[in-house]
Amino acid sequence: MGFLEFFIFALISVSSFKSCKSVEDDNDDDVLGLIAFKADIIDSSSHLSSWNQEDNSPCSWKFITCNPATGRVTEVALDGLGLSGKIGRGLEKLQNLQVLSLAHNNLTGNLHPQLSLLNNLQTLNLSGNSFSGGFPPSLINSGRIKFLDLSDNSLSGPIPVDTFSTCSSLRVLSLSKNNLQGPIPDSISQCTILNHLNLSKNRFSGNPDFSTGLWLLTRIRTLDISHNALSGRIPNGVSGLHYLKELSLHNNHFIGSLPSDIGLCSHLKKLDLSNNLFTETIPDSFKGLSSLTYLNLANNMLTGDFPKWIGDLKGVDYLEVSGNGLTGILPASIGGLGSLTYLSLSGNSLTGNIPETLIYSSKLTVVKLRGNRFNGSIPEGLFELGLTQIDLSRNQLTGSIPPGSNQLFTALQSMDLSGNRLTGDIPAEMTLFSNLRYLNISWNNFETRMPLDVGNFPNLTVLDLRNGAFHGSIPGDICNSGSLEILQLDGNSLTGSIPDDIGRCSSLYLLTLSHNDLRGLIPRSMSLLKKLKILKLDSNELSGEIPPELGGLENLLVVNISYNRLQGRLPSRGIFPSLQESSLEGNLGICSPFVKGPCKMDVPKPLVLDPYAYGDQIGSHENGAGAKSSKHSNHRRFLSVSVIIAILAAVLISIGVLVITLLNISARKRMQFVDNALESCSSSSRSTRSVSFGKLVWFDSKIAPGWVSNPESLLTKGAEIGGGIIGTVYKASLGEEGRDLAIKNLIVSNMVKSNDDFDREVRVLSKARHPNLVSVKGYFWKPELQLLVTEYVCNGSLQSKLHDTSTSSQLSWSTRFKILLGTANGLAHLHHSFRPPIIHYNIKANNILLDENFNPKVSDFGLTRIMAKLDKQVMSKRFQSALGYVAPELACQSLRVNEKCDVYGFGVLILEVVTGRRPIEYGDDNVLILSEEVRVMLEEGNVLECVDMRMGEYLEEEVLPVLKLALVCTSQIPSSRPSMAEVVQILQVIRTPVRHRMEAY
Structure with missing residues (x-):
């Protein structure tokens, strides 16, 4: 190898060494940052046990994702792990972090400002926690954030005006379910590529300037500002939102007419403008919403005729226009809504017949037309659909109830036809409704016998047949299903007795049989209705005594048995001893201190000895005249003895009462003399003590009499826990028992001079024992100081x-x-x-x-x-x-x-x-x-x-x-x-x- 080759090899080696060293340092930053973040987190389920500070890299840790090329952490996803604590320092070291998701935990505290230092962060999801404090604008001002979800927390206060001045990268923003208030900043219009905005369920208020704010979000797809306190008129301009698919403005205070150009939003699928104060008519332009599947205009003040073009909204499956002032007829074109599953037009003033064409909306499951002025008969085809809920109540419908189809038998869960003019028999097929839970056909004019098979509904929980012109007797098997919770048969012409099997209605909590012609005794089996809360049997012909077993119905809150033929004692337990006159009046003789008139006891007559019988036996051997004389003599003797015994008994009782009264007076005078003597001796022998002895009385036997010798010593500033106009409250411990009491130092000192008056009134209060009342335990009294001792309630007011x-x-x-x-x-x-x-x-x-x-x-x-x-x-x-x-x-x-x-x-x-x-x-x-x-x-x-x-x-x-x-x-x-x-x-x-x-x- 030549020198040049060696030099190049050495240079590459050094460079590689430096690069590896740099990567190792970066990995150390990620490890240290995550460990520091974990230090402020409470992980009760040890989800983060794999996070070990001894590791060289966090990439193998659970819930961590790294870039395979650089080894740096790019994602931390800790959703739904039950973590608590707060976000502290450490995350700012993760400079390559792009996704941070801590949703659905129990994290608290303010949002840490260090989060804004994550320059590469694109997705931040902190929803479903308990973060508080104000909204931090720095999270958006970083300029890179695309997805920000802070919903379902406790953020409060207004959003600063310039928060959205640098939000050019933001695509999704959700701040719903917080306590944010004030106006929605117009700077939101700077988020030019925002696709989804959810500011619902806050306290935003004021009149937003849509034309300079929300209507400029031209890329918006879903806009939800519902459940706030926004007000004012909504101007046209929404048509500029060409990509808008969902618009939710419900539950605000918007007024005026509906924006007419909403109909130009051809991509709109969901429109909810309900629960506002919109007026005037529904704009005709709405018929252009060809993509609409959900339309809710309920609970406004819309007027005019129901739109005839409704059939043009071919794709609508949910139509809710209840609670307005719409008039006119329901057009036949509504049958053209082939996708319709939910229809609610309740609470308007619609007239005419229910259109037969409605049966062509074959996917319908819910029909609510309550509280209109529909007349004519119920379309039979309507009962052939697979409806789960039918509410046609409070109209002017006539005719009979149509028979159902097999599809309806298995689907129907609730049917309310009350408040109409229906007649005729109840269809026998009705008992085939296997899933029916709520049946209300009250306030009609059927004029037929009570249906004998109403007990065969397997899942029925509510049966309301009030004022239906039914006659006959109550079926004995009315409680066959065992699930009945409400049974109302008032205002009919029912006869016979209340069936003994009523005790089988074990789930019943409301039973009203008033204003019928029921006779006989109240069945003892009614005492088996342990869940019963309301019982009304008034205005019938029931007789005899009220079964004492009914006193064991601990959940009973309301009873009315007035205007029957009942007599005798009331049950001694439960609500019966406190029944008012209005619940008892109009009977033969019920024994109650709240009812005027005689008390008639329905008990067997006592055994009476015939005074002549003994005389007959004596005079059986004498002649007729002698026998008659003997009978007369014995009769006078018998009456004399009775009178003498009665007089002697009365005299003895009077003497006893007089003696006891004199003894009590004498004892009270002696005690008063002793008390005065003791007080006098105490005052003379200890003149330095200015206060007199007090009287300490306990009503709670669990409190030792010697608990405290001087109650005044407990009234220290350190023991004070509250107070008001009528006195100051102190907390005191019950010595060895460890129980706490509250002592109220009443301001009535020097105003209530009589201990007897004070004792009498406090004793009445001490008898008020109830789980939802603070119990009175005792008192301390002397002329210049009165203390009331009660139980201590630990969680404040x-x-x-x-x-x-x-x-x-x-x-x-x-x-x-x-x-x-x-x-x-x-x-x-x-x-x-x-x-x-x-x-x-x-x-x-x-x-x-x-x-x-x-x-x-x-x-x-x-x-x-x-x-x-x-x-x-x-x-x-x-x-x-x-x-x-x-x-x-x-x-x-x-x-x-x-x-x-x-x-x-x-x-x-x-x-x-x-x-x-x-x-x-x-x-x-x-x-x-x-x-x-x-x-x-x-x-x-x-x-x-x-x-x-x-x-x-x-x-x-x-x-x-x-x-x-x-x-x-x-x-x-x-x-x-x-x-x-x-x-x-x-x-x-x-x-x-x-x-x-x-x-x-």
Whole structure:
């Protein structure tokens, strides 16, 4: 080898050595970066166990992808591994990283600014975590990012105006399901090659300037800005989006007419403009949407005739136009929609017949025409399709129910024909509906016998035959299926007795048989209905006593047995002892303190000795006259003895009562004398002590009497945990038992002078034992100091959890519903289990405490009984602390104040829990009253816009009726509000799973 060749070989070798060294250093950076990143991650399932800092390269590690040529990390994909912790430092060392995906974990904290240093990063997916803080503009300003998904987190605040000034590479952006607010920046138009934009389910507001922003995204394919608070008119200009396939603007506050040039978007497949405030007619240009498969215009204020050109949308398979003001007839051209599977036109004012041509839409599975003015008969061909859901209720349909086809027998799950004018017999084929779960044919005029085979539906959960003009008896096999949960037969002409087999309806929770002609006894087998919550048997001819076994129905919330022929004792357990007069009146003689009139006992007559019988035996040997005289004499003797015994018994009882009363008076005077003497001796012998002895009373037998000798010593600043207008609250430990108690130092000192009055009122409160009430454990009293000892509830108040941004995300919809239902149960117990009822008068989120499982406990109830002597200034401050919750009648002395004050406060509490907002909010120029704002939004059809998005996913079919219940509870007229027992009943019905299925149908 010559020198030249040797030199070249050496040069190549040195170069190769340097190159290898450089690669090794780069690999070290990747290893160190990933190990540093892992240090801030909590990997409870050890998914990252293969990540070892001793390795020279991370390319063999799980979830890591490298470039085979350079050995550098290009992708980190850790989706759905249950990781928690935060994104710390380290990832910035991965300079060749192109894809970072950490979706669907439990990562928290702010988005680390170091992520913007990844110069080659093209895909970043952090969706489905719990990241908080503001949106970091630096993630987009890197200039290389193409795919950015930060959806389903807890990002908040506005997006800076210039965020999108350098987004020329961005193709996909999703920020949905966060708490972002403010306007959508116009700089979004700079993302000239953006294909997919999803800003849904945030709190964006204002009137976006579409012409300078969104309408300039000429490459956009899917645009979703739904579920925000955007408002204003939408101008024309959408036709410039030539590639647009999906446009979702639903659940906002947009007004005015629909953009007419939407019809020029020839590639549009999905259009959802529902739940806004759009008015005027549906533009004729819509018939040009030849590619459309999904059209939803529901819950707006559209008017005019239903479009006759609807049959031109040949490709539509989902058509939803319910909840508008459309008029006219349903054109026959609708039968030309051969791909149609879902049709809902409910809640309009459509007239005429249901077109026969509808049967040509052979793929139909759902037909909802509820609440229109359709007349004529039901097209028979409609029942020959494979429908799963039929809702033709609240129309003016006549004729009979058509027989079904084999296809319908196996497919149908829900049928609602209620509120029409249907007549005739129920088709025998109806029992062949093997998958039918919901059947409602109430409020018709069938004038036929009750169907005898209604018990043969194998999967039926709801059967509603109310006011259907049915007669005959209730079939004994009505519970054959075993799945029935709701049975309503009210308002018919049913006769006979309630069948004993009713006890086989083990799943039943709602049973109403009111306003019929049922006779006989209430069957004892009804006590087997352990899930039963509502029982209505009023306005029948039922007789006898109510079976005492019904008292064992622990879930029973509502009972009405009024206007029957019942008598005797009520069951001693369950809801029966607290039934009100309205639920019992109109019977022969039910024994209850709430019912006026005689109490008739349905018991066997006592054995009566015939006073003549003994005389006959004596006088059997005498003549007739002598015998008659003997009988008369013995009769007088018998009556005399009875009267004497009764008089003696009465005298003895009176003497006993008098003696006991005198002894009690004497004992009380002696005790008072001793107490005064002790206090006098104590004062004279220890003049340096200014306070008198106090009285410590315990109602809880588990608490040792000597737990604390001086309760006043517990009232230290360090033990203080809260307070308000009526007193300060302290936390105290129960010594060796380790149990905590709460001590409220009442502000009523020097106002309640009588220990007897205080003792009497607190003892009433101590009897209010319920899982959703804070139990009273005892008290300490002396003239200048009154302490109320209650259980300690560890998780703080609902107010702190609801309005603290760091904890509000813990309150999911199911948790919030549980809190509302529990609070209602607690208040119902106070109102309906005591006479007179215990009224709270101060329902607010701060008085609802939460235990470790977020079960609610109502606190501070009944304190108005103790505070009756408070001066006007203190009471005024108390009501000022509950602004927004106070019922209007409390400010008007001429109105009778009762339990409906609490119902009003509870209604406001519902609104606060669902919306996450305070009852009264102060703006710059005005005051916003939550109840009034929600009422307006409900009238405008967009009430779901006020729902607190921090609670995540929720069931609209639960939230909407809960909001409506709140507005009923906050009625200005007290008599228009329901009782708390009725509130509990309504909430139970809303929560019941079968209701979810009914609404889903």
